[in-house]
Structures are given as C-alpha cells and as structure tokens.
Amino acid sequence: MSFDVYKIRNHFPILRDKIYGKPLVYLDNGATTQKPLPVIECINAIHRHGNSSIHRGVHYLSDQATDAYEKARQIVQQFIHAKHSHEIIFTSGTTASINGLAFSFGERYIHEGDEIIITEMEHHANIVPWQMLCERKNTKLKVIPFNDDGILQLDEMEKMINKKTRLVAVIHASNTLATINPVKSIVSLAHKYNIPVIIDGAQSVPHIPIDVQEMDCDFFVFSGHKMYGPTGIGILYGKEKWLSDMPPFQGGGEMVDVVTFEKTTYNQLPYKFEAGTMNYVGAIGLGRAVEFILSAGQENIIRHEHDLLKYAVGRLDELGYITLYGRAPEKTSIVSFNIWDVHPYDAGMVLDKMGIAVRTGTHCAQTVMQHYGIEGNIRASFALYNTSEEIDYMVEGIKKVKSMFSG
Numbered sequence: 001m002s003f004d005v006y007k008i009r010n011h012f013p014i015l016r017d018k019i020y021g022k023p024l025v026y027l028d029n030g031a032t033t034q035k036p037l038p039v040i041e042c043i044n045a046i047h048r049h050g051n052s053s054i055h056r057g058v059h060y061l062s063d064q065a066t067d068a069y070e071k072a073r074q075i076v077q078q079f080i081h082a083k084h085s086h087e088i089i090f091t092s093g094t095t096a097s098i099n100g101l102a103f104s105f106g107e108r109y110i111h112e113g114d115e116i117i118i119t120e121m122e123h124h125a126n127i128v129p130w131q132m133l134c135e136r137k138n139t140k141l142k143v144i145p146f147n148d149d150g151i152l153q154l155d156e157m158e159k160m161i162n163k164k165t166r167l168v169a170v171i172h173a174s175n176t177l178a179t180i181n182p183v184k185s186i187v188s189l190a191h192k193y194n195i196p197v198i199i200d201g202a203q204s205v206p207h208i209p210i211d212v213q214e215m216d217c218d219f220f221v222f223s224g225h226k227m228y229g230p231t232g233i234g235i236l237y238g239k240e241k242w243l244s245d246m247p248p249f250q251g252g253g254e255m256v257d258v259v260t261f262e263k264t265t266y267n268q269l270p271y272k273f274e275a276g277t278m279n280y281v282g283a284i285g286l287g288r289a290v291e292f293i294l295s296a297g298q299e300n301i302i303r304h305e306h307d308l309l310k311y312a313v314g315r316l317d318e319l320g321y322i323t324l325y326g327r328a329p330e331k332t333s334i335v336s337f338n339i340w341d342v343h344p345y346d347a348g349m350v351l352d353k354m355g356i357a358v359r360t361g362t363h364c365a366q367t368v369m370q371h372y373g374i375e376g377n378i379r380a381s382f383a384l385y386n387t388s389e390e391i392d393y394m395v396e397g398i399k400k401v402k403s404m405f406s407g
C-alpha cells in the first residue's frame, strides 16, 4: 500500500490551521494526537442521528447505538488480537484502566508483605496507583532500572523476583525515552514464576501492531485520544481467567445481575466492569480511529515514523549543542532533548510563537528526569501526519532559541 503523508494530512482539518499567523506544526502527539475527519464525522453523526443510551432501551435508536458500541468492541478485539471480545473493557483511558486494575486486582490478589515490580521509566499513571495500593495493603514496590541509553536492565528484574512477587507492570513504549521494551521477554520471564504482567500500551498502540495473545500479557491498557480517537475513552484488556475472577472496580447500573438490599450479583463479562452510562460515543469513535489506522497501513506508519525519527535525531545531533535522552535501538517516534544552557520552558515558549507545539517539562515521568538529574526537557513526538519539513522548521526554531538564550 502506498503512503502519501500529504494525502494523510488532508484528513486532519486542524493541520491547516494557523497559530499566531503561522502554520501549525504539531509535535505533541505523545500527549494527544489530532483527529481525522472519519472520527470527527462519526462523532458528529452519532450526535445528529444516532444518539441513545446503550443496553437500556428496546427502541430503535438504543438498538442502533448498542450495535455500534459492540461492533467497536469487536474492532478493538481484532486490532489487538484478543481471543474474546468480552476481554475488551471500555474505560475512560489508560489512567482509569490502571487504577481499575490496582483496585480490582489489588483487592483480590495483593496482600500485606507482597511485592509489585514496575520500571524506572513508567508514566505516573503506572506508578501512583500502585503506590496507593501499597499504602492500602502494606506492600512493596520494586523498580527495574534503565541505563543512560534508556534500556531496561532486565537482569535486575530476575534478581527482584521472589516468592512475594505478585505482579509486574511495565510500560510498553516510553513516553519520554521512546524505548520499545521487550515485553515478550518480560512476560515470559514473569510467567516462569507464575507472575501476571500488565502492559501500559498508551504509547505503543498508535505506532506498532499489537498482538496480546502473542505477547501473552495478562492485561494491556491504552487510550483512544493518543491514537487519533476521541478523548475520554480507553481500553482495559484482560485475559478472561483474570477478569472473571476479579471483583468489579465500580458499582452501579448495568454491571449487575440481581440487586437486592441483602446482596447483589454481577453481570457477565465485559459488563461487570462497565458501570453506568458508558462513553458509547467515544467507543464508537475509537472504532473509527482503529479503522483509520488500518486504512493508512500499520507497516506504512512504522516506516514513515521511523524515517522521521532517524531524520530528527540526525538533525539534532548535527547541531552539536543538544543532549538527547534515550538512544535505545528500538524506539517509537519521540525525541526528548535539552538545548545546552537553555531552560526547556524558554525553548518551548519561543517555539510556540513560531506555531510549533512541543511538550516541555517532565511529561508525567518525573522518575525519568530524576535518573538524568534534570528538571525537565523538550519532547517532540511525531505521528503519521508529520513531515521532514516540519522537523527542519523545528530545527530552525532551536537555532533561534540557542542564539537568543545562550549567545
């Protein structure tokens, strides 16, 4: 399938906008991606002609909305190659999925004195819920370190595992270092000791094909808004054996079977975990986003983003005054860097005035910054619609920043 980035860009109306009179150069895709017309129009069409609460009514609109919602579940199931569609739980995003797991998995399987293993490169969303659980249950968090290139020290993981280890929770692709972690090896190592593994796929799903069965992970979580879909929708995938055994993390309508004042029994999977009026508009929009990714071609996306990454690293390295964080051989399309003698916020503000959107700060990964002893950095994260011309323009901006702030 041929890939023409300029044709792809036509699907994204916002990319034609001007910021301070300059063309928008949107390089903050790690935070959230822009939305293509099929997703925008799908959401619009639901609100105009298809809106109704799902799983509730016998009327036409409710049926239509329910069918579309359940179809979206199947689209996601096929996209990540889950065995069953009832292993796909809709949530409001990665953060909600992990918090839900910390509650449900934690309630059922984590006890005083147990241990949970995470990595030094986690997003806060995969640190704080576990710390909160540790406080509730008096358990301990252990951390697999990474080296200065941003590569996990997996030999340390095996040393950490012991009879008290109950869970491993790992980021698939780092939102700061861009490292794609060898999750298959991590899962097989953990499974050797019968320890389940949660993968945070927020930064991998938009960029690389996912096969949860091949990975053999126990749980896999991600967000719709980072993969061209709507905000407020995300996925919690779990193997059936875990999901059927775990208690729900929220109580309310739809997640129940029989409710009496004495006792309530729960609905079957996946509804047991979908309490209240779900974000069916978001779920259906997410299904459209998946179809958009598939129509662009995942191989094309990989190739294009890999070219962008290589080009950006080359252009930054040739400047001679850039420190780049994360040089793992397997990376997604993110460059995290600092300009020598320039505060990242100053750089971000100058770039902003040129119409360039980059992220500055700690990117919800303070422990990564602590590793390098820095307060923060600049992150440019590329998506399938970015171009090498935009990278050139960013480099022009960086030169301007350098001359303004450090002579």
Ligand code: PMP
Pocket (backbone or CB within 6 Å): 030, 031, 092, 093, 094, 095, 096, 123, 125, 126, 171, 173, 174, 175, 200, 202, 203, 223, 364
């Ligand atoms: N994990 C990773 C790796 C992320 O990059 C993010 C978003 N920056 C999250 C979790 C949290 O995602 P959300 O805010 O969509 O819940």
